[in-house]
Amino acid sequence: MVPRPTFRSYYGEPVINPPRWEPLNIAGYLFLGGLAGASSVIAGGAELTGRPVLAKVGKVAALAAIGGSAAALVKDLGRPARFANMLRTVKPTSPMSVGSWILATYGPLAGAAAASAVTGWFPRLGRAATAGAALTGPAVAAYTGVLLADTAVPAWHEAHRQLPFTFIGSAAAAAGGLGMLLAPVAEAGPARRAALFGAVVETVSSGAAERGMGIVAETYRQGRAGTLLRAAKALTVAGALGGALFGGRSRTAAALSGAALVAGSVCTRFGIFEAGLASARDPKYTVVPQRERLARRSGGG
Template sequence: MHDMPGPAQGGSAYDGPTYYDRPSLKPAPFNTTVVGGYIFLAGLAGAAQMLAALVRRARPPGFRRVARTGHALSLLAPTLGAGLLIYDLHTPQRFANMLRIFRRTSPMSIGTWVLMAFSGSSLATVAADWLGRVPGLRWLRPLGRAAELPAAVSGAALGTYTASLLSATSTPLWAATPRALAVRFGASSVASACAALSLAERRADNHRTARDLDTLALAALGVELAASLACRRRWRAVGLGAAEDTVSGKVLLEGGADLVGTALPIALHAAALAAPPAASRRGSALGSFATLIGSLCLRIGVLEAGDATALRPRESLGFAQPRNLPRQR
């Protein structure tokens, strides 16, 4: 359910006329939970594939296990993620229709082909890796390694293109922070991929590699925190601060994404990395689980809070004022 319209808050509150305080914009037509789940899985899968390619190039101890786990996680996008996307479209035919053309000016068209490129190259990488273990099919391994580069590049795009797509709409909360939202989504994708890989390494008793992944996750969470602060500062500057006071803003963005998904894992990972390896395993696992939960809450929370600003005419009309337009260079 979308939050009901209420008074706008912030430094640029709109005091002009409205049409009886009725919404001037429509909320997004998609299911925020389903699409938020897709954005989460796509980001995790893309970042995992990117990390797998980097690990295979750097070749640290235990790199083969991390690379194979990353390749396995990359299948979340073409399987569960694509399934959620098609489910929200209600029919596979709509998804197929998006493949009929390519528009370089359409974020949705670009995103569709990014997903297809990532799915194809990731499936090729995984298939070559597994089939290459068969004695008569080892010639497939070089083909799999060649597919890693396009998979990693498209994976990086997969983790951020959804922010560009949202920012290209008229929904105020999304359109207000195109760069910060992309950085936030990208950093969250890397952090969630590191969390999933760390949990897999802990389960395999490869604790040294898990600590390295926790260190990388800590850095990504720091970037996400900075991007979150930039988003909030921009929202308040253009009069969208009331979105943070909605149920979705309080529970999903502040409680889920910022507190559980960012602040808590930063504290847990920092404490775990400072502690002896044997005493850090529980904190590492808790931090990884919190990161995954917060990453999902971030996507759903941004979608829900964005719809709330679309339903508030004073926020949508206030954001459309000339003072909030991009500066001419």
């Protein structure tokens, strides 16, 4: 019997170049962009159903979050001109190019909606901007998942089918949680439902991703990423259930549940980011899945 071979790279170095992004900048960009997009959707629905305070909370939160997201991205890029350069062309096959145009479209709409809500000026223009931001918000929440999955980083690429859904669910949970935290209980019904929906989507999609990625799933369960993602799951489930069961009756319960949901979404984004870094550093997470795919093809052929 010949022992099963194990993989070693030259000098134990990574097979791919690990991302050199700053975790605070890029993971913060991922979280804030998702929060912004989902907040615009909740704001649009609240305006249509006559919930002015929830609508205003969503609009202002969307502007603040997209501003913070853009600032974090530009800080990591080094200078604003690099973001502007991405708008010189349109490349439909590039998630970064498409995402840049999504942000460039969404940002002014979110700004106009929030400005009208705060000042009361140009209400018709504000309603139109609110509708536009609500329509583009889901793309803002989802495209960063596509962006990460399109890289060669094993923990992100192996989850390419589920990662956008995880990001959408996390964004909905965060925006719903913020609405529960800041809006009156009487108006926060859509926020509670969005939070519950987001928690279910995030939990189901992240579980499916871990079951389908083989050895790479270790990076989601170990180390800093594992700690963050376990905290994310506990906070998200507790916040969603607390909001659904008690958030409609108690302002305190709504606020605590909302804060837990926002914190859970932060942990999700930072945990996924850390899992990607860990998978890129260890060569086995690059090579073992490749060998398994080759083995399946040769066995089927």
